[in-house]
Amino acid sequence: MHYRLFLASVLQFRYSLDMLSRISHTFSEKITPLLLTLLIVGCSGNTKHLKDQRLRLNLHSEPPSLDPRKFTDSTSANVLIMLFEGLTRFESDQKPHPAAAKKIALSKDQCTYTFTLRDSYWCNGDPVTAEDFAYSWRKMLEPNFPSLFAYKLFVIKNAAEVKAGTRSLEDLGIRVKDEKTLEITLNHPTPYFLELTAFPSFFPVNKKIDIKTPNWAADSGPSFISNGPFCLKKWEHENEITVKKNPGYWDSKSVKLNEINLAMIDDTTTEFYMFEMNEIDWAGAPLSTLPPDFLPNLKEEGKVSFVPSSGVYYFKINTDDPVLKNIKIRQALGLSINRHAIVNHVTQGGQQPACALVPPIPGWQVNSFFKDGDVEEARKLFAKGLEEMGLKKMPPLTLSYNTSRDHQKIAQAIQHQWKEALDIPVNLEAFDWKVYLSKINSQDYQIGRIGWIGDFNDPLSFLEPFKYRNGTNETGWENSEYIWYLEQAQKELNSKKRASLLARAEKLLIEEMPIIPLYFMNYAFLKKGYLRGEFITSLGIIDFKRAHLKE
Amino acid sequence: MKRHLLQRFLANLLALFVIISITFFLMKAIPGDPFTQEKALPKEILHSLYEHYKLNDPWYTQYGNYLKSVATWNLGPSFKYKSRTVNEIIKSGFPISAILGLEAMALAITLGILLGTIAALKQNKWQDYAAMLVAVIGISVPSFILAAFLQYFLSIKLDLFPVARWGTFQQSILPALSLAALPTAFIARLTRANMVEVLSMDYIKAARAKGLSDWVVLVKHALRNALLPIITYLGMLTANILTGSFIIEKIFGIPGLGQWFINSITNRDYTVIMGITVFYSLLLLAAISVVDIAYSWIDPRIKIGREKT
Numbered sequence: 100m101h102y103r104l105f106l107a108s109v110l111q112f113r114y115s116l117d118m119l120s121r122i123s124h125t126f127s128e129k130i131t132p133l134l135l136t137l138l139i140v141g142c143s144g145n146t147k148h149l150k151d152q153r154l155r156l157n158l159h160s161e162p163p164s165l166d167p168r169k170f171t172d173s174t175s176a177n178v179l180i181m182l183f184e185g186l187t188r189f190e191s192d193q194k195p196h197p198a199a200a201k202k203i204a205l206s207k208d209q210c211t212y213t214f215t216l217r218d219s220y221w222c223n224g225d226p227v228t229a230e231d232f233a234y235s236w237r238k239m240l241e242p243n244f245p246s247l248f249a250y251k252l253f254v255i256k257n258a259a260e261v262k263a264g265t266r267s268l269e270d271l272g273i274r275v276k277d278e279k280t281l282e283i284t285l286n287h288p289t290p291y292f293l294e295l296t297a298f299p300s301f302f303p304v305n306k307k308i309d310i311k312t313p314n315w316a317a318d319s320g321p322s323f324i325s326n327g328p329f330c331l332k333k334w335e336h337e338n339e340i341t342v343k344k345n346p347g348y349w350d351s352k353s354v355k356l357n358e359i360n361l362a363m364i365d366d367t368t369t370e371f372y373m374f375e376m377n378e379i380d381w382a383g384a385p386l387s388t389l390p391p392d393f394l395p396n397l398k399e400e401g402k403v404s405f406v407p408s409s410g411v412y413y414f415k416i417n418t419d420d421p422v423l424k425n426i427k428i429r430q431a432l433g434l435s436i437n438r439h440a441i442v443n444h445v446t447q448g449g450q451q452p453a454c455a456l457v458p459p460i461p462g463w464q465v466n467s468f469f470k471d472g473d474v475e476e477a478r479k480l481f482a483k484g485l486e487e488m489g490l491k492k493m494p495p496l497t498l499s500y501n502t503s504r505d506h507q508k509i510a511q512a513i514q515h516q517w518k519e520a521l522d523i524p525v526n527l528e529a530f531d532w533k534v535y536l537s538k539i540n541s542q543d544y545q546i547g548r549i550g551w552i553g554d555f556n557d558p559l560s561f562l563e564p565f566k567y568r569n570g571t572n573e574t575g576w577e578n579s580e581y582i583w584y585l586e587q588a589q590k591e592l593n594s595k596k597r598a599s600l601l602a603r604a605e606k607l608l609i610e611e612m613p614i615i616p617l618y619f620m621n622y623a624f625l626k627k628g629y630l631r632g633e634f635i636t637s638l639g640i641i642d643f644k645r646a647h648l649k650e
Numbered sequence: 651m652k653r654h655l656l657q658r659f660l661a662n663l664l665a666l667f668v669i670i671s672i673t674f675f676l677m678k679a680i681p682g683d684p685f686t687q688e689k690a691l692p693k694e695i696l697h698s699l700y701e702h703y704k705l706n707d708p709w710y711t712q713y714g715n716y717l718k719s720v721a722t723w724n725l726g727p728s729f730k731y732k733s734r735t736v737n738e739i740i741k742s743g744f745p746i747s748a749i750l751g752l753e754a755m756a757l758a759i760t761l762g763i764l765l766g767t768i769a770a771l772k773q774n775k776w777q778d779y780a781a782m783l784v785a786v787i788g789i790s791v792p793s794f795i796l797a798a799f800l801q802y803f804l805s806i807k808l809d810l811f812p813v814a815r816w817g818t819f820q821q822s823i824l825p826a827l828s829l830a831a832l833p834t835a836f837i838a839r840l841t842r843a844n845m846v847e848v849l850s851m852d853y854i855k856a857a858r859a860k861g862l863s864d865w866v867v868l869v870k871h872a873l874r875n876a877l878l879p880i881i882t883y884l885g886m887l888t889a890n891i892l893t894g895s896f897i898i899e900k901i902f903g904i905p906g907l908g909q910w911f912i913n914s915i916t917n918r919d920y921t922v923i924m925g926i927t928v929f930y931s932l933l934l935l936a937a938i939s940v941v942d943i944a945y946s947w948i949d950p951r952i953k954i955g956r957e958k959t
Contacts, residue, residue: 164732171687242694245702245732247685250692263694317733336734336742337905338816362815364903368798369814372806378814533682533918540690549688564689571690 144537148380149629151357155379157370158361159387161337165323166240166316167302173639175385179642180640181342181359182325183302186214186232186281187293189642191634193461193556195293199227199303199326199349200281203474209288209434210256211272216279220347221305222330223321229281231303231326233273238309239300240271248300251554254292258283287589290597291557298555298638305619322387327600328354328644337363355632355647368393380648383624384408385639389577391505394623395447403623405449409553409637410620411458411561412450412509414498414538414546418613419575422494423545427484432546434480435520436513437472442618446505447513449623453616456605460556460637465619466602468609474520481521495524499547501535506548509617539573552639558601559588565608576613597599654798662935669931670720670924674713684918716924725755725925730917736925739910744929746816746947747894747906753826754891755884758833763880765834766841767873773846781838788835794897797828801901814903816855825902829895833887837880844876851875878949885928885941893926 108482148155162175167183170176188198197203201212219227239246242264253259256272272284281491285292292386305324307389308315315322319334328351329342340361362379364370374382383389389403397403416423416432423429438452451459455466470476485493498514500506500587507529514525530538539547564571568584584604591597608614623637633646685691685699690953700706704715719726725736769781801824805811812821849872859869894908907926914922946952 161731163730166732169732242698243702245699247691247695247699248689249693253692259694262692262698278929298821314733335905336738337909362903363905364814365909366814366900369801369901369903372801372813376806378813388940531682532916533686534680536686536688537681540686551688554689571688572863573690 132256132396146650148534149650152355152648153358153360154356154630154643154646155360155473156362156381157364157373157387158378159338159370160361160365161363162317162340165331165334167246167299167304168235168244168246169316170299173385176640178340178342179299179302180327180642181329181644183297183299184219185301185303185329186216186296186347188644189297189636189640193637198297199232202213209290210285212285212292213276214281214283214284216281217349219326219349221326222324222345222347223305223308224347225301225305225307225324226278226327228278228306229275230278231306231549232281232301233275234306234309235304236273237268237271238304241268251298251300252296254285254289254295258286269383272475288592290594291555291559294555294557299640304345329356329359332358339363350644354644355645356643359643371625380627380630381624382626384622385624385635385641389623389625391499397625398447398449402625403449404626406622406624406635407451407459407637408620408622408635409458409556409560410462410550410639411453411456412548412550412617412620413453413456414615414617415544415574416546416613416615417542417544417575420545421489422490422496425484425488427480427487428493429612429615430610431477431481431521432517433477433485433612434469435472435477436516436615436617438618439471440516441509441512445508445638448621450618450621453619455609456614457558457561457601458553458617458619460553460558461600462556463558466605468606477520478618493521493523495526497526497528497542497545499528499530499535499538501532502529503547503548510548542573542575546615548617552620553637556596556637558605559585562601562604562608565613574613576611578607578611581607653942658939662939665935666928666931669916670716670928671713673927674716677918677920678709680918682839682918684920686918698787699870702730702888719921720924720928725928726921728919729920730922736921739922740907740925741856743894743905743907743910744892746904747899747908748892750816750822750825750829750904750906751891751894752897753822753887754829755833755887757826757830758837758887759884761830761842762837763873763877765838765869767845769838770845770849770876771868778842782842785835785838788838791831793828793831793895794901796831797825797898797901800824800827801935814901816902816904816906821902825898825904828898828901829891833891836883838881840880841876844879848872848876878945881941881944881948885937886934889930889937893930 147268158174160174162170162178163172164170164175165182167179170179184199186198186200186203187195190196198214199219202215203218206215207212214229216227216229222229223412232413234480236252238244239249240252240258240261242262249262253262257266257270258272261268261271274282276282303326308322308324312322319331323331325331325345326348328345328348330345331338331340332343333341342359342403344357345351348354364373367388369388369394370379370387371382373379394403416429418424418429438454442450442452452471454469454471457463457465458464485491496517498510500510507527510527514527517523517525535547536542539549553560562585565574565576566572566582568575568577581604584607586602588597588600588604591600609616622639629647629649631647633641633643683705684703685696686799704712723737728734728736728739731853765781769778772778801813801878804824811824815821854867854872857871893911894906896908896912898904899906899908910922910926914926
């Protein structure tokens, strides 16, 4: 009886095995040639893309929008810079150069710019006109047009009022003088305006197409045309984007790449593996990040490249808090942190410790307003601060951050440092990103971390948020002397005097310490040796216009 | 039967309504909105955005709009992905997740039943223990650990499979294996338990006494009855696995529907949250209903809608 059952089960087992082997037979039929191909291809290094001048990148995620007027994130920005071009363009010297505009004239009062456009063409052959620019910018400033970044255009005369609906579009400082001439009037002198015009929010859209097909930016196709070095060839959502060289681009002879393939792999470890297996040519910033677990080893092996960024990692302090409103206590907290230790042992990403707010942006001399890790001075200040507040001991502090292993590690290090130096009990609290932002925004926190990347390469981008109590300040700090410095700087035409005014503002800010700077951020990445000619702007946009693959 | 079907349909409709409502109110209760950013936006910008996306309307208007959008199956635009609509997102993501899910299910059902049957036939012998050990590992090891493990050893070290992405059969093998582990284990244990019970039944003894071969006894009589409870599990499994696994799709870079479940909440993308919740609920309710009806059809002992004697 048992023997028969056993036979039956063996028969069934073999039946299933037979099915399995039939599957695995086709499996192995496909696998063996695949293995062989992989061996051959793997050994030879998979070089077909080099001959074709086809660059393979990972975009990390689907770009939320490829309409220059509607995007808000860096993923979209990096694709937009391949496809479109503004009046100016950043080059590898980190300065804006004339691009779609061949000539730029500035009035004596430094408020009116006159741009003369080059002969350049959209991907469908239409000529690029001044009207395309004017139309785009006006559209963004219409009260009902959903554009988050419209505020970047508020330097233009009456733009803020037009958006709010209190003035009509005719009052905008935008005038089309003829097909190739555009005149822009600003509210006041803005030395970084030509940097703004290089930013994707200032890119043009084709007026004819936008009127005919308002939804042109949703997919690749005959309606999706752009005026930059590349044209959008394929867009498989959440999967892949392919761009091809634009023959009608005015500088197409400088464009050596024929094609760029952008995958959309969200997982940073998988991206790293794909780089190792030679499936992509770049891993890490600015399009994504290198997996933090692998970073220290890769750094030691010398494989990682670093590039400074216009970004600073700092802590906001709620100065309306009953204890933290005391300046000496804030200063004690700021001085007692050992930034070198954190950068060398916690983040390990080659960052630069920050004893000032404004990072090393082009044309600015980075300041250092205090000694890093000055525990002695910190203790003195702390004792005085407690005395002023009439406190014997410091009540527990709460340090908040948005959920992330990296932020958690830094927070733990600081918690430890504050306990050691000042004997303060510190609680750590993590929140989901949007919840965290809401709490910071409503000042429902004591101390919270923030990462800030400049909108443009000017100290104002870092100092202005703290001008008034409301807005992105979120610390409750306001100082009339600080406001005076910033307003004077805004009117100042002499660049040296302006820089000195801004430096004095920064010094005041750091002295009062409503924020504690930690380190200046950088971009860490891996790239294949055969890729040349690309560069990363300090604002985190990578430009492949002049890139090529050396065989 | 017809009356029962109608009752079923109405019950599902009610369930769906409750699910939508709870999701809507929960969603509105969390802090943050689609436009919350580090850099505070000027008031007029926020206002114009809220107007455009109708977020300024009172909550009951927004609620009514959602109900209407579900009824007409026009689930609205994504707040974050400016040129995508929720319908498009589901249409492009679901087939990919579904194919991956079906592959995993096919694997799980075949392997699971096989392991469970062997274990039942060789109860308390080494084959049983071995099969159940595999099952326990499959249930205990999280799918993403298995995925990372497979990716590292079979793809990076041995170069047998592509690292990631979707499109060819080879690219689907590792993710399907990772997804199939848990269902395989579950099905194996279920099958074993049921087979053991069924094999001790009287009618099995009768069949053998009649002189039927062991093979016929096993396949024609025992297996069919033992697999009945598996069908219940399969109902829920189908809905779960077809809508994609967030973590597997993330590790292997597969553009399926799974990522949307988590990302839409992080982004506070209201329309996407509502849309895919409704979609998933529909699938789940349909799957459960099909299972229940199939049961009454397969097992003559179960009669729906009629009184028990």
